[in-house]
Amino acid sequence: MDERELSFAASAIQNADSVVALTGAGVSTASGIPDFRSEDGLWTEYDPNDFHISRFQADPEGFWRERVDLVEDLFGNDVEPNAAHEALTELEESGHLDALITQNVDGLHQEAGSDDPVELHGNGQRVACTGCNRRFDADPVFERARGGDLPPTCEHCDDVLKPDVVLFGEQLPEHERFRAHSLSESADVFLAIGSSLTVEPAASLPETAADRGATLIIVNLDSTGLSGHAEYDFREDVTEAVPRLADAVIDSDPRT
Incomplete structure (x- = not known):
């Protein structure tokens, strides 16, 4: 992770009125979930x-x-929450993450201390x-x-x-889908973490945010369909990159 880009991404989060994160399977697999x-x-x-x-x-x-x-x-x-889960909780608790949307059903965000994540696919x-x-x-x-x-x-x-x-053949819960879309529309910064951004409708959320002017930050080992549209595209292990980003946000914030 380039230190200069890390610093700029952290500044974007610090200066945003609304920061939203979306997590996908890559955050769960880092905890040993297949x-x-x-x-x-x-x-x-x-x-x-x-x-x-x-x-x-x-x-x-x-x-x-x-x-x-x-x-x-x-x-x-x-399985237990990993460093990426914990870093997102730290961002929430420090006031730098306003909402968390997840495609995962393992409940590890709640175990890590996240408050009321939007669970697009339910909770196993x-x-x-x-x-x-x-x-x-x-x-x-x-x-x-x-x-x-x-x-x-x-x-x-x-x-x-x-x-x-949500089983195959079922619609996503309407309330959660509406919340996720509304949050994406109003985000100033949108973090897409550990998601290939191929499964709809979650894959469209960062694009919705970017179309409304949000700064798009992607953290994923591989390229995604939106990597070319992201201001910051960190292709790294989420358990390393997300804590570093959270530390950069919190440690350099004059309010903390």
Whole structure:
């Protein structure tokens, strides 16, 4: 990361009225969570169609049996927030990050201390009742499923429980989608971190921000479709680049 560009990017964040960050799979994989779409990703081991909403509706027992296996592959190693999660929390707490949007469903931003992130694809640490819409902690429900309680049902209304994530064939939650779009439109600086910017509608958010005049900062190991439009394009490990950027913002801020 070029020190001069780092300093300019930090200054842009310091001087902005509204800073918004979007995080993608690259932030999760840095905590040891497998990705889905790479050459050796989880979709080479699992059939995505098995996690389609139509499969859940037609065969909830089979869906849950395979969902348990998938979640064990995803979170079986007691994953924890990494330095990128923690740096984003530090930016929030210092008043330099106004909103965080994430494509990830692991809940690690909350574990790191982030306040009310916009979860575009839901949160795998929760389950939702398809009948009464109550939300519950996922761990006890998955324990029931591992023990043969398939499909797990709601203790209040006895309808089937569903992982509180967006399955294939489902629309993104309207409220979260609206929040993300509105935040992107009003951002002065938009950070896109650990995202290939290929999955819609999240991929359009930084472009929306840039079209409205925001300074676009991208942190990702590989080039993205918007790298050519970014004022700052840091192709580095997010666990190294994001903490350095956060330190540059906070340490040189005359208010701190």
